[in-house]
Amino acid sequence: MTLLWGTYPAAGLGTPAGLGEGLWIQDDAGLAGAVQVAELPAPSYVLAHPELPLVYVASELPDSALTVLDVSRPPAPRIVASVPTGGADACHLLLAPDARTLYVSHYSSGDVAVVRLSGDGLPADAAPAQLLGHAGSGPNADRQQGPHAHSSLIAPGGAHLLVCDLGTDELRRYRIGSDGLLEPDGIAATLPPGAGPRHAVVRGGLIYVTCELDHLVRTLRWDPTSATAEVIAEAPSTLAPPRSAELQDSHLALADGPHGEVLLVSVRGADVVSVFDIAPEGELTYRAAIDAGEWPRFFAVLGDRLIVGAERGHEVRAFAMTDVFALRPESGIGDVIDLPHAAAEVVSPACVAAV
Template sequence: MTLLWGTYPAAGLGTPAGLGEGIWRSASPESVAAEQVLDLPAPSFLVAHPTLPLVYAACELPASELAVLDVSRPAAPRVVATLATGGADACHLMLAPDAHTLYVAHYSSGDVAVVRLGADGLPVDDAPAQLLGHAGSGPNAARQEGPHAHSSLIAPGGRHVLVADLGTDELRRYRIVDGGLLEPDGIAATLPPGAGPRHVAVRGNLLYVACELDHQVRTLRWDDASATAEVIAERPSTLVAPRSAELQDSHLALVPGHTGDVLLVSVRGADVIAVFDVAPEGELAYRGAFDAGHWPRYFAVLRYRLVVGEERAHRVRSFALADVIGMPPELGIGEIAELPHEVGEVVSPACVIEV
């Protein structure tokens, strides 16, 4: 297997794109030594087709684009289709379970594009079938002046798409109709003002939400009859103090462990990945955190490895997943564990997938 890394411009998020950044490749998840294999403007999020040798890249631009890559030769990927997504700063992609629809979340414009895909995995139309906007704001004037769609997911039960809106502190709800198109259906959950929901992980009827702005991981219980969710618990995302900047929660993922599930949460500024043990009923217990490098924006859980992008250090790390799952509890409050890892160089890594 090989890894593909999506990246920001060398000068960082928000700087002019299309100046040589693109897709990088690590031939092995163990070593993560990497080389750039394709020029592409700010491909900050990637998702792979489940059965075809295709990868979808969200190019995070003021006028965002979707690029479809043929990765049948991973060392030499090529663009086989592009599509203007209709929004600003596409930051997340979600492929429907049947791989016939792609959902594109736009951070700056706050809308979600619905792109229909054919049996060949390519866009059916020359524009999104839908562009679903939103209105609202939050109390954080610097970050919540308007809606900011940060990610999407399929809700428990499979009948709705949920959108984590960092700008309005809401999980927006859309009913799935007509083979993947969406119908606006209200708000599934409202989080505390200033929370800033960013990414969500699902476990049965529970949703775990990484809240970027107030640094809490919130547990919500989903009610299928009403298609709503309520907050039932919250925990600080880490007990580690800020090291490089103000805390900003980033990504989270559930991992099966030896004695139960584990929830991993990356926290920028503290520059760690926090480890939570998940009780059978879903309650979270903070175990500790380990050093994940400078600005760990995104990580991927593979079969035997955990790979992390250090966005501002222009490096990537690879940990043995067994070391992460088996990390001992912290000895003191705010302690940072050091786990063995391999290091590679990638300019401004933003996302990684295995193909």
């Protein structure tokens, strides 16, 4: 397995971009041979095409751009296309199930861009086919002064795109057309004021949402008739205390283990990845927290490894999923487990894709 990392500037998110940061590549999930292979301004999100040797990269800039790379000729990827995305600070990419449309979330402007793709996986147009904005705010004056589209996902049933809006505490809803274009369709869910929904995953008729601002993981039940979701449970994203800074929830993902599924949630500040067991009906039970390095912005379960990017620690870590699945429930409230792992230096890692 080859890993491709997108990174922030060396001084971190919010500092001037285009000062040498870019893409790093590693030979395998054991984290051997991490080297920078390309310079791009703030390539904070990377996404691999499921079939073609292409990787899509979002540059998190005031005038954001989408770059497409050909990774068929190692070691260095080759840029084959680049288009503006129309919004400010692109932070998440989602590829439609048919791989003919790419949805781009913009944090600062709150827009969602729709980029059509041709059969060869390259952008079909010189600009997004749609740029869909939003309005609103939340009670957190520092973080919720306006809409902040942080990520998107396909709703249960596949008919709608949902957007986690950190700024308005909403899951925005868009009906997906047969051509991949979006029709604004209202709000699927409104979370408690100040929650700050950031990322979400779907499990059957349930949606798990990690909320950056109030540090809770919420379980929502999807109603296919009304295309709305209702909060049915919530749990702290970690019991570990702050270590490097105040808590900020970051990312979450499902993993299928030998004794059932688990939900993994990264929490910056506490600098952990939390592990939740999932009951058959979907109830979450907190099990333990793993030391994930300083400021674990993004992680991915790739094969038999948990790969974590510790942005402020300037390192990436790889844990064996067998060790993660074998974790015992914490023996003391707030324990942080130092699980065996491989590590390598990568400057300000932001996102990883397997290519």
